[in-house]
Structures are given as C-alpha cells and as structure tokens.
Amino acid sequence: MLYAFDLFGVFVFAVSGALVAARKQLDWLGALVLAAVTAVGGGTLRDLLLARHPLVWFSDAHYLLTIALAVAATWVWGRQRPVPKRALLVADAAGLSLFTVVGTQVALTQGQGAVIAVLLGITTGAAGGAIRDVLCAEVPLVLRQEIYATAAAAGGLLFVLLTGLGLPAAAAALVAMAAVFALRLAAIYRDWHLPRYRLRAEGE
Amino acid sequence: MLYAFDLFGVFVFAVSGALVAARKQLDWLGALVLAAVTAVGGGTLRDLLLARHPLVWFSDAHYLLTIALAVAATWVWGRQRPVPKRALLVADAAGLSLFTVVGTQVALTQGQGAVIAVLLGITTGAAGGAIRDVLCAEVPLVLRQEIYATAAAAGGLLFVLLTGLGLPAAAAALVAMAAVFALRLAAIYRDWHLPRYRLRAEGE
Amino acid sequence: MLYAFDLFGVFVFAVSGALVAARKQLDWLGALVLAAVTAVGGGTLRDLLLARHPLVWFSDAHYLLTIALAVAATWVWGRQRPVPKRALLVADAAGLSLFTVVGTQVALTQGQGAVIAVLLGITTGAAGGAIRDVLCAEVPLVLRQEIYATAAAAGGLLFVLLTGLGLPAAAAALVAMAAVFALRLAAIYRDWHLPRYRLRAEGE
Numbered sequence: 001m002l003y004a005f006d007l008f009g010v011f012v013f014a015v016s017g018a019l020v021a022a023r024k025q026l027d028w029l030g031a032l033v034l035a036a037v038t039a040v041g042g043g044t045l046r047d048l049l050l051a052r053h054p055l056v057w058f059s060d061a062h063y064l065l066t067i068a069l070a071v072a073a074t075w076v077w078g079r080q081r082p083v084p085k086r087a088l089l090v091a092d093a094a095g096l097s098l099f100t101v102v103g104t105q106v107a108l109t110q111g112q113g114a115v116i117a118v119l120l121g122i123t124t125g126a127a128g129g130a131i132r133d134v135l136c137a138e139v140p141l142v143l144r145q146e147i148y149a150t151a152a153a154a155g156g157l158l159f160v161l162l163t164g165l166g167l168p169a170a171a172a173a174l175v176a177m178a179a180v181f182a183l184r185l186a187a188i189y190r191d192w193h194l195p196r197y198r199l200r201a202e203g204e
Numbered sequence: 205m206l207y208a209f210d211l212f213g214v215f216v217f218a219v220s221g222a223l224v225a226a227r228k229q230l231d232w233l234g235a236l237v238l239a240a241v242t243a244v245g246g247g248t249l250r251d252l253l254l255a256r257h258p259l260v261w262f263s264d265a266h267y268l269l270t271i272a273l274a275v276a277a278t279w280v281w282g283r284q285r286p287v288p289k290r291a292l293l294v295a296d297a298a299g300l301s302l303f304t305v306v307g308t309q310v311a312l313t314q315g316q317g318a319v320i321a322v323l324l325g326i327t328t329g330a331a332g333g334a335i336r337d338v339l340c341a342e343v344p345l346v347l348r349q350e351i352y353a354t355a356a357a358a359g360g361l362l363f364v365l366l367t368g369l370g371l372p373a374a375a376a377a378l379v380a381m382a383a384v385f386a387l388r389l390a391a392i393y394r395d396w397h398l399p400r401y402r403l404r405a406e407g408e
Numbered sequence: 409m410l411y412a413f414d415l416f417g418v419f420v421f422a423v424s425g426a427l428v429a430a431r432k433q434l435d436w437l438g439a440l441v442l443a444a445v446t447a448v449g450g451g452t453l454r455d456l457l458l459a460r461h462p463l464v465w466f467s468d469a470h471y472l473l474t475i476a477l478a479v480a481a482t483w484v485w486g487r488q489r490p491v492p493k494r495a496l497l498v499a500d501a502a503g504l505s506l507f508t509v510v511g512t513q514v515a516l517t518q519g520q521g522a523v524i525a526v527l528l529g530i531t532t533g534a535a536g537g538a539i540r541d542v543l544c545a546e547v548p549l550v551l552r553q554e555i556y557a558t559a560a561a562a563g564g565l566l567f568v569l570l571t572g573l574g575l576p577a578a579a580a581a582l583v584a585m586a587a588v589f590a591l592r593l594a595a596i597y598r599d600w601h602l603p604r605y606r607l608r609a610e611g612e
Contacts, residue, residue: 018605019607021605022605022606022607022609023609024547024551025604025606026551026604026605027554027555027558027601027602027603027604027605028602028603028604028605029556029557029558029561029602030550030551030554030556030557030605031605032557033530033534033550033551033557034551036527044457048252048456048457049248049252049259050258051255051257051258051459053459054458054459055457058520058524061523064523064527071605074607075605075607078607078608079606079607079608080608081608082608082609083607083608083609085609112262115265115268116262119240119268122237126237130339134338134339134341134542135538135542135547135548135551136547136551137341137542137545137546137547138341139228139339139340139341140339142234142237143228143230143234143237143238143339143340146231146234147231148233148234149233149234149236149237150231150233153233193231194231194232194233195231195232196229196230196231196232197222197225197226197229197230197231197232197234197235197275197279198226198229198283199223199226199278199279199282199283199287200282200283200284200285200286200287201226201227201286201287201289252456253452253456253463254462255459255461255462316466319469319472320466323444323472326441330441334543338542338543338545341545342545343432343543343544343545344543346438346441347432347434347438347441347442347543347544350435350438351435352437352438353437353438353440353441354435354437357437397435398435398436398437399435399436400433400434400435400436401426401429401430401433401434401435401436401438401439401479401483402430402433402487403427403430403482403483403486403487403491404486404487404488404489404490404491405430405431405490405491405493
C-alpha cells in the first residue's frame with residue numbers, strides 16, 4: 001500500500017517535472033533528467049538524512065520505469081489537447097500529498113518520534129519540487145505558494161494522530177492525503193491563505 | 205560550551221531566515237520552514253559529509269524549539285520597531301562566526317586534519333545561509349559579499365592554531381568567533397574588501 | 409588510470425568555477441570556494457548517494473591542491489591573454505566527459521547494475537556544474553544546453569558496453585570520454601540539438 005502510494009507520487013512528480021521541462025523548452029533527455037530529479041529528490045533527501053541505504057530506486061527498477069512512463073504519458077496527453085495552466089500546480093499538489101504521508105510513515109517505521117516524522121514528511125513532500133524549481137532558477141512553490149508547508153504539516157500531523165488512535169495505516173494515509181490535496185486545491189482555486197509573517201522594515 | 209555555541213548559532217541563523225521570510229512576504233509556516241532550513245542546513249551538510257548519524261536535531265528537541273523561539277522573537281521585536289536594513293547581514297555574520305568555529309571543532313574531534321577541519325568549518329558556517337539564499341533565487345552572501353569565505357577561513361585557522369598552541373577550546377573558540385564577526389562587520393560597515401579575482405575577457 | 413582521470417576532471421571543473429568567479433567579480437577566496445564546490449560537488453553527491461565514506465578529498469590532499477593549482481593557473485593564463493568566450497563551455501565539457509565515465513566506473517565497481525551506473529555517471533558529471541550555476545542563480549547548463557544529459561548518457565552507456573565487450577577499462581574510458589567531449593563540442597560549435605520536449609499549452 002505504502003509502495004503503491006510511493007510509486008504514484010513518483011509518477012505525479014515526474015509529470016510536474018515534464019510540464020516544467022516543456023515550459024523551459026528542454027530537449028527530451030533534459031526533460032527526463034528534470035522529471036527524475038523531481039520524482040526521486042524528496043525521498044532521496046529523506047533517506048540521506050536517515051542514513052537509510054541503499055536508496056530504493058537503486059534496487060527497484062519500477063521507480064525509473066515509472067518516471068519514463070510519466071514523461072511519455074505527459075507528452076502523449078499534452079500533444080492532443082492544450083495543457084491547462086494549473087496542471088503543474090495540481091500535479092505538484094498530488095505529489096506533495098502522497099510523499100508527505102509516505103515520508104511521515106517511513107520516518108515512523110525508522111523509529112523517529114512524531115515531530116521529526118512530520119518534519120521528514122514535509123521534507124519528502126516538498127524537496128523534490130523545490131529542487132525542480134531551484135534548477136530552473138525560480139523560487140520554489142513551498143516558499144511562493146501559501147498553504148503549502150501548512151498543508152503538508154497538517155497532513156503529517158493528521159496521519160500521526162489517526163494511526164495513534166488505532167486507525168489502520170492505509171485508511172489514515174488516505175484521509176491525510178485527501179486533506180493535504182484538498183487544502184492545496186483550496187489554496188490554488190479559492191486563493192485561501194494564511195496571515196503573512198510581517199515585520200516593520202526600515203526604508204531600504 | 206560547544207553545545208551553547210551551536211544553539212546560539214541556530215538561533216541567529218533562524219533569525220536571518222525569518223528576516224528574509226518577511227522580505228519575501230511568506231506566511232507563518234513558510235517562515236518557519238525557511239528559518240529551519242537556514243538554521244540546520246550547515247550542520248546537516250557537515251554531518252552528511254562526515255557520515256555522522258543520527259543528525260543531532262533528530263534526537264535533541266532544543267534545536268527545533270530554538271528555531272521556533274527565534275521566529276517568534278523576531279516577530280515580537282520586528283512588530284514594535286523598524287528592522288534595520290543591515291539586521292540580516294549582522295545576524296548572518298553572527299551565525300557564520302559561531303558555526304564556522306563549531307564546525308571546525310566537530311571535524312577535529314572526528315579525527316580530521318587541520319585543513320579539512322577548516323574546510324568543514326567554512327561549509328558549516330556558509331551552507332545554511334547559502335541554502336536560504338538559493339531557495340529565494342538569490343546569489344548567496346558567500347559569493348556576493350566580500351570577506352565572507354575569507355573571514356570564515358581566518359576564524360577556522362585561528363581556532364586550529366590557538367588550540368594547537370595549548371589554549372583551552374572555549375577560549376580559542378571565543379577569540380576565533382570574535383575574529384570572524386569583526387572581519388564581517390568591517391566588511392559590512394567599512395566596506396573592507398579583498399582584491400577581485402580578475403581575468404581579461406573577450407567582449408561577450 | 410581512473411585516479412588520473414578523476415584528478416584531471418577536478419582540474420578542469422575547478423577552471424570552469426574560476427572562470428565563472430571572474431565573470432561574477434568574486435574575490436580570491438570566493439573564487440576558491442566556487443572552484444572547489446564545482447570540482448568536488450559531483451563526486452561528493454555520488455558518494456553520498458552510494459554511502460561511500462570517507463569522502464576521497466578528505467584523505468587525499470591532491471584533490472585540494474589540484475583545485476588551488478587550477479585557480480592559480482587560470483589566473484596566470486587569463487591575465488596574459490583574453491579568455492575566449494567559450495572557454496567556460498569547453499572546460500565544463502571536458503569535466504563532464506571525465507566525471508561521467510569515472511562516475512560510471514565507480515558505480516560499477518560498487519556493484520551497481522548498468523542502468524544505475526550510467527545514472528550515477530550522469531550525476532557525477534553534471535552535478536558539480538549544476539551546483540556552480542545554481543549558486544550563481546543561473547539555470548544549470550545541464551538544463552539550458554542541448555545535448556548535455558544526452559552526451560553524458562551516451563558516454564556512460566558506451567563505457568558499460570565496451571567494458572562488457574571485454575575492452576580494457578582504460579581503453580573503454582578513453583573512447584567514451586572522447587565521445588562525450590565530441591558530442592558537447594558539436595553542440596557548442598555546430599549548434600547540434602535534439603528535438604524539444606513540446607506540449608500544447610493554454611495561453612498563460
């Protein structure tokens with residue numbers, strides 16, 4: 001179950017990388033590189049922080065195949081009909097939902113406490129997209145978009161809470177993922193936001 | 205003593221992250237994320253390079269509490285009076301001073317030689333701020349500001365030298381930190397600088 | 409042999425970092441930092457992904473000496489005659505050729521399969537330059553330049569193929585490096601390129 005979520009997260013983050021690659025007019029290999037870095041970046045950083053070796057995509061070919069499939073599928077789909085403007089944000093939101101919960105669960109099974117598990121969940125969910133955006137010399141969505149870290153934190157906490165209350169992990173994961181995704185969609189389509197972190201600045 | 209320096213470095217780098225977050229109009233969770241990445245980035249990279257696991261902020265809650273406290277304290281302070289233009293540079297300079305020396309000492313206690321210890325000190329001191337700036341799509345201070353890597357290198361060398369001469373680590377650390385901080389302040393307020401690395405370029 | 413290629417790669421990537429440092433008007437220490445990060449970045453990331461410790465430049469001083477030598481040699485050379493516009497691209501291409509093949513071979517000797525070995529080769533070859541460009545707030549060559557990831561992938565595959573066919577590693581490495589370098593030079597001077605990854609986008 002966790003495995004299926006993880007691969008689905010790889011797929012949607014690879015799609016987000018492919019969409020950015022098209023905007024940036026990369027060639028096919030460049031698109032594959034950007035999709036791969038986006039898709040495995042979050043989980044790889046999590047595993048480096050946890051000293052969890054070997055990395056899963058070294059030994060399991062499904063990860064790389066999923067990335068190649070996502071780049072091809074995005075191309076087939078995006079040749080036939082115009083890609084909606086918000087497709088990138090929605091694919092990224094799906095990846096954030098999936099990876100945050102997967103990352104939180106991985107950290108819990110590695111024996112981390114709740115707070116660190118949620119932080120590693122946020123890291124897993126946000127880092128791949130951040131690497132994608134930094135490579136394109138843009139400020140990452142996690143800093144630009146409101147209710148991004150917030151949505152991930154809420155989802156990680158919800159997962160810890162629900163499994164702590166005895167809910168089966170699969171059910172807790174589905175609820176937490178739905179919560180992250182719903183919060184992000186509300187931020188994207190309804191312009192929900194949180195109060196800004198504001199200081200009084202001297203005239204610069 | 206080392207521990208107190210490390211937490212104080214976390215505090216001032218978290219302040220620097222919060223100041224950038226306010227400039228970039230992030231929301232509260234975004235500010236926490238940026239402050240946390242800035243504060244633990246340097247030490248985390250050092251520990252990954254040294255294969256030093258588990259990461260200290262996984263098991264010691266004081267690190268995360270210090271970050272939260274720094275973000276809140278910056279807000280309380282910055283709501284009441286205008287934030288001086290150079291507050292960011294000064295907070296960053298304080299963090300660079302503390303983390304460079306802490307990083308150098310950690311590398312020495314891990315059995316590294318003097319040169320690598322100083323390099324890991326510079327890495328510890330400069331990486332958190334560099335990650336902060338890269339995430340905001342800006343050229344890091346370590347490359348933009350003169351006498352930055354220079355100040356860190358001088359501080360690391362001074363610490364190695366003084367402890368090598370038999371000075372107690374705490375005294376050597378204080379002297380080395382003061383040197384880094386003084387060099388950075390001179391660069392910020394007096395516009396001290398080193399010769400540029402200059403080549404003759406063909407008209408581009 | 410591998411060792412000589414690795415040091416030569418460190419040299420040319422350090423040159424590329426020094427050339428960028430001169431363009432960005434860094435001071436001498438900043439130029440050393442940028443050259444060092446460019447030169448050891450790719451191999452360090454590869455070794456972190458492979459959990460291969462301790463890092464080679466911790467214990468072997470030739471790496472750091474090579475970097476210092478490259479920065480000094482670039483300065484001596486670039487003071488006397490104008491630096492050609494494409495010197496940076498050519499130095500980067502040389503580094504990509506050397507590190508891609510070295511990285512592929514390191515991964516093979518660590519017991520990785522052919523696909524992962526080629527991916528780690530691309531990572532070794534492309535990451536140092538990508539870090540250099542990201543620190544300068546620019547889109548990395550691996551995404552901007554056509555036939556970059558492609559050239560690295562071709563070189564890695566060629567090396568795997570030729571050693572698989574029984575060619576001695578040194579001969580296979582020379583052929584594969586020449587192929588990567590030739591492909592990059594063709595892209596730089598002849599404007600060779602691959603088809604773009606193109607989608608139909610809604611008017612943004």
